[in-house]
Amino acid sequence: MTTGFMPPGGEQYARLMQQTWDGWQSSLRSQTAGMNETGEAQIERTLAGLKNYFMLLESMQSQLGDAQPAAAWRDALGGVFGGGQPFTTAFADASQIAGGGPQAWMQSWQQMVVPALSGLRETLSVPGIGLAREHQERAQKQVRDVLDYQQQMQRYNQLLARAGRLGTEKFEAKLAERSEPGRQIESLRALYDLWVDAAEEGFQEVALSAEWREVYGALVDAQMRVRAGTQQQVEQVSRELGVPTRSEINTLGKRLHDLRRQVRQLQAHLAETQPRPEPGKSHSASALASSKPSASKPASKPARKAAAPRRR
């Protein structure tokens, strides 16, 4: 018979762990008191990513006894890892880490707009007439696009939830495999790593499916329609105010790009009509460089030292 981890006074232990987490977080905040806001935000993000792991340590106090039913494991770990929705949590983390991400962008948009939508639903199919007809049509489409985006996001979240359930099942199976002498898990970290393996396997199974492909594509398309509609509205206002628009810059960029391409083609054509070098001089620069655009240039002088690559 093995001995599990069930210290006496479980409630006190739980409180201790919570206090430890709170104290630790508070301590780190105080350490960053002199840092700027960005620095503090970075610390907060780091802590958010680690909190799940730390809370795992906390939760084990009442669940690590002998012969615990599978459901108890699932409940305990599910509670720690995002309430059984590990991917929602992880994706939210990713949005923060990635400086906003697509979900964060839409969330902020919806916070502004969605509250106003409820009263508009019934007007979405009413055709516009008169001078403002096109404006009304655009506004209606924008609302329909937002509602569609919400629907697609709902389908997407359902798949994430399914992946979460699959991960939990796989975790239980992995735990069952460890119920033999010599294979038991002996550290909280090993338990966490096992859960991560299971969660990723569950996610992979769903994310490689044809259903995911369809839902993911629909979600991306829905978000792009909302973005495009917003851009269209902004451009409409900008034009009225005489502010240059993205579309106008795009047009200029496209024309310039086409022009550069034509110049290159002409240069290449000219090069082909030039007299070829005599045999024996085939390694000359003119023979090797098939087309040398005027915009390009060899570096004028070597860098004195290896300059660090920089975003331009």
Add this chain to the structure above:
Amino acid sequence: MLSPLRIDPVKALQEVDGFKRKFAAGMQNLRNVGDFDFGASAREAVYHEDKITLWHFKPTGKPSGRMPILISYALVNTPWMVDLQADRSLVARLLELGEDVYMIEWGYPDLADRWLTLEDYILGYLDRCIDQVRQRHGLERINLLGICEGGAFSLCYAALRGHKLQNLITMVTPVDFHTPDNMLSNWTRQMDVDLFVDTLGNVPADLMNWCYLTLKPVRLNQQKYVGMVDVLDDPKEITNFLRMEKWIFDSPDQAGEAFRQFIKDFYQANKLIKGEVEIGGERVDLGSIKLPILNIFAEQDHLVPPSAARPLRGAVGTTDYTELSFKGGHIGIYVSGRAQREVPGAIHGWLGERQG
């Protein structure tokens, strides 16, 4: 039946305490981390065009007098993964072995670059960089080493302008984009890429990174940072960790038109292996590639699974085809200790047998 857990309470408390102390102490180390960057090897810029730079690395080993190698990296992320730091550098090891190494840095496209197409990249920038290297060395042909998306570019180039190449090395390069374990492909197959690019213009780097992070959402957003605590008390290791983080997230936006074509033709229609890709109106027939090829892929690559890279063998026309299967992942193939020991030497040895 035994419990799956055999965790000693005292050890568990020690584990918690140790984790907490490491993190707290590590915060001090984080504040003390000095400047760090990537791009370890000495180099000079030998050619500029628009936002691209052609770098020539300065030799460190005994020059072997061999034909130079030009590295063509992917457009996603910067190419400095191949020269991340002195002791984790494919470039540094190749230089030590006497190879002459060039590399293209594609730069950071802005919205003025959104109209750049694959033709501009492959038959434009890449071709002119190859000409520059040929010209500098007075050579008809050079060696090309393409990585990931840059490997796909290299294959297109070899099919269309193969007479300028002596040998082709592809690393973690997708060829068949429709294998069942290719998650990135599955995610892109049904999106409306026209709507996507028309809306976004260029594809923001943050959006690309968000996508990559969510391919392994728990491992890359949580577990990685739990693991970070393990090295927080080691200034050298935390610097290495942060350097990698910087490389991951300091990435360029994607020029819209090139992205559109790459997703449509390569990911969605899988045209590369079908011989249906067209670059600047010229059809890319992999079967026309007759030069020697070394195809290196990573067995645990979640971005370009081996199943996507291996089909190159049956698609190209060369009779001199070699595969190197590396035990590692998409990034580990450049920076792991095993990679330092195995990959540069394999490239050097393979090239040595095929000098023109």
